[in-house]
Amino acid sequence: MSPPSSISGGMTRSVKITIALMLLLFLLFFPKYAPWGTQVGVEEFSLAHFLFTLLFFVASQTLGIVHEGGHGVCYILPCPEILMIANGTIFQLLFPALIAAYYKRAGNIFASLIALFFAGFSLRYTAWYISTAHEGPIVSAEKSFLGVDGMHDFHYLLTRFGILEYEKWLSWSVGLAAYTIMGYAVITMLLHAFTSSAKR
Numbered sequence: 001m002s003p004p005s006s007i008s009g010g011m012t013r014s015v016k017i018t019i020a021l022m023l024l025l026f027l028l029f030f031p032k033y034a035p036w037g038t039q040v041g042v043e044e045f046s047l048a049h050f051l052f053t054l055l056f057f058v059a060s061q062t063l064g065i066v067h068e069g070g071h072g073v074c075y076i077l078p079c080p081e082i083l084m085i086a087n088g089t090i091f092q093l094l095f096p097a098l099i100a101a102y103y104k105r106a107g108n109i110f111a112s113l114i115a116l117f118f119a120g121f122s123l124r125y126t127a128w129y130i131s132t133a134h135e136g137p138i139v140s141a142e143k144s145f146l147g148v149d150g151m152h153d154f155h156y157l158l159t160r161f162g163i164l165e166y167e168k169w170l171s172w173s174v175g176l177a178a179y180t181i182m183g184y185a186v187i188t189m190l191l192h193a194f195t196s197s198a199k200r
Contacts, residue, residue: 010095016110016193023117024186026055027179036091063122067092085156089129092199120181127175130154133167 011019025048033052070091074084100115132139133154140149158164 011110013095013193016189019114020186020189020193022051022055023114023182023189026052027182027186030124034124036125059118059121060125063092063095063118063125076158082157082160085151085153088153089126093119093126096122109194110189113185113192117182117185117189118158120178120183123181124175124178127171127178130167130174131171133158133164 029048029052032058033049059076060190067088070087071084071088073079073091074087079087096119098164100112100119103112103115105111133152135152135155137152137155137159138149139152155164158167163170
């Protein structure tokens, strides 16, 4: 029998509350501290900024590897060019979404919500990437995850579909969806952490 303070799934109530509050703060600080947020290049040293930057770095690097892996699959398999270009974003979005679906199916709602939060994070990155499509067909080395000049996925895709002129609207819409998903996930995490006792 588990101790009274523990929650099924191996997390105590206090751990769940801590994780939920940490992700809530991450979300609230996002517009200020994200390198591709609304206030780019914030020069500040604080504990909040340090912790945000640390979590942001780990999450963005993980998704960056998955993104490049998506392209890599099409370097191995005979994919059409359009799928090869889109596959980075497809993989990057599917990776956390499938983890969320897995945990939800397994009955671990809290773990599912954490993964859903990072699916929203991935979507927010996608919104930023879309917003830079007008800069041209090449992503410069300083903006590239791999540190070398490369093809701009969304310049190619939006141009291919003839919708490059709608870049700002698309970016705003995807960004709104991203914040909605992250907000829903973190609020539901808090409700779950404070109200659940023995259920996942």
